[in-house]
Amino acid sequence: MADIVAYPATRLTRPRCSRIFRMFMFPPWMDTFNREERSEIMRRVRSARNASTEGTIVGALRCRHIRGWKLRPPGLPGLPDLFFPNLKLAVFLDGCFWHGCPRCFRAPSSRTEYWRPKIVRNQKRDRKVNRLLRGQGYGILRLWEHEIKSGKGFARLLRRLQLAEE
Numbered sequence: 001m002a003d004i005v006a007y008p009a010t011r012l013t014r015p016r017c018s019r020i021f022r023m024f025m026f027p028p029w030m031d032t033f034n035r036e037e038r039s040e041i042m043r044r045v046r047s048a049r050n051a052s053t054e055g056t057i058v059g060a061l062r063c064r065h066i067r068g069w070k071l072r073p074p075g076l077p078g079l080p081d082l083f084f085p086n087l088k089l090a091v092f093l094d095g096c097f098w099h100g101c102p103r104c105f106r107a108p109s110s111r112t113e114y115w116r117p118k119i120v121r122n123q124k125r126d127r128k129v130n131r132l133l134r135g136q137g138y139g140i141l142r143l144w145e146h147e148i149k150s151g152k153g154f155a156r157l158l159r160r161l162q163l164a165e166e
């Protein structure tokens with residue numbers, strides 16, 4: 001009897017830790033959603049991430065009272081995320097996954113047949129869009145998601161704007 005009581009019950013259960021561990025190892029959506037629903041969730045996660053990179057850059061521009069840009073203006077090849085008409089500069093905010101960032105791209109192990117051709121297509125389209133824009137006399141700046149997150153993306157944009165103004 002005394003031997004059993006020697007281990008405090010709290011140390012064995014640790015409810016908070018085990019719940020977090022369970023969430024990490026077995027996220028609830030793993031088994032409650034089917035494949036289509038899961039890919040829809042992933043799509044939303046990715047588009048939310050895209051919205052957040054856009055929010056970072058747009059927020060930084062507004063914060064510094066930098067004007068003379070348009071958000072996703074229609075009619076330009078490749079539909080740039082930002083456009084500076086006076087400088088004829090098109091800015092793209094490229095997600096590291098879908099545009100195949102050489103630095104942080106990690107290949108997922110499943111559904112290769114789905115994402116692989118899509119990324120290759122995106123990269124081809126990016127190159128084509130660059131050519132088209134250059135052909136029409138536009139400047140191009142492509143910022144990677146990881147650059148935007150670290151703040152280097154905005155720094156590059158600032159440098160480019162100063163260069164373009166000269």
Ligand SMILES: [Zn+2]
Pocket residue numbers: 096101102103104105144145146147
């Ligand atoms: Zn990256």
